[in-house]
Amino acid sequence: MPTQPTRQPRPGSRQKPHKRVVSPQRRAMYRRRRAVALVVVLAAVSLVVFCVYSLGRGVVDGMSLLRPTPIARESVPAPKKTSGVNDCGASDVKLSLTAASQGVPVGGSLDFTASISYEGTSSCLLDLSDVVLTVSSGDQTIYSSDSCPADPNRQLLAKTSDMNRTSQKMTWGASRTGDQCVEDQSKLPKVDRGAYTAQLSLKNAHKAVSDPVTIQVQ
Template sequence: MSSNRSSNTSPSSRTSPSSRTSTSCASSGGVRPRKRTMSKRKRAMYRRRRLVFFGGLLVFLIVCVLCVYSLIRGAVAAHEWIGVADRMAVSRSAVPAPPKKSKVKDCTAKNLQMTLTPAADVVPLGGSLEFTATMTYVGTDPAGCFVDGADDARVLVIRSGADTVWRSDACEAAYRPLLMMEGVTDERKIVWDTVRSGDECRASAELPHVDRGTYTAQLVIDGDTHVESEPVTITVG
């Protein structure tokens, strides 16, 4: 009977310890772990989150750019407005204020007397002669009268017969308004360099001297031929 049990057991049915070990190792190590996969629902949720995040970031950047642009435009507009305001202020200051109307009238022959006094009756050829021009108020109005006492308004005229030789208004003078009232007298010195003036303003050194002869000098008010002084006679020679 023992021989029968031994004959029934074949060598192939016996398993060695090493083969069992390799088999167990193969069964345990040969199976790879399964990867964890994300569901479609979660992937869609993450995509929505990314879209929301980047969309918000884009909106934030756009708002920042618009704010900076608005600040720059505001600064430029303010600068331009200040420049326009300055120009308007300058233009307003450049416009002269309208003259105030006064109840005081201009002087006339009835209330203004003019006198011309030469320093000498004779002046050498090529020399100079000084005159004293005097204006005196002779009116009765307490308000007085206005007159321009500048040399181009109260004019000294030198004549030789009917020929006008020289005028003090050949050159423009500064405006010199005078309020003539009772007891007021104005005196001014005027020098004639015995030269002949023309239509243009030129220095006496550039003008020709007059010849020897007799001349008359007189004060007149420009624009009013009725206001004048008595003529005086002078001799050049």
């Protein structure tokens, strides 16, 4: 019986590829791999975003720490009063003022010693920041040491010899204060030649004043 000749593909013709059959188990494995890969990618993206955010937040916090923060002197809290001890009043203290010299040149400065003696019957607290030096010309106030706020400085005064007196130095730069606080007296306008009166007083106790001291600006 004659052999059938093998059919050869025609020149230029394409053979249809055989479709690959994927089992259900392999399809499930592919889906699991895709899910795991997606989870890994999302985790990596989240980590990058977190690192960038943390780095930016750290830079901002560091800059805020380096930036100086202004502190107002008025915001400094006053120390708490000792329990049961009242503030010194006009009847508890005697003020005295002594000048280092009776004259000062124009544009110069003059030191004073402010002394506070205890004359009360029971202990009291004195805040030295409430002791005010005032310089006047006639009825006009030229200079006041409380034009700028001062830090509280409380001291206990009593009858005992080591607690019945306190003092502090105060300086007048032969200058004139205004409504605004200027801590550097050298930047204040200078007074003219003439006679001026210096006196010590205690805030919130208007009757507590020292004897006036006459100063000559030459």
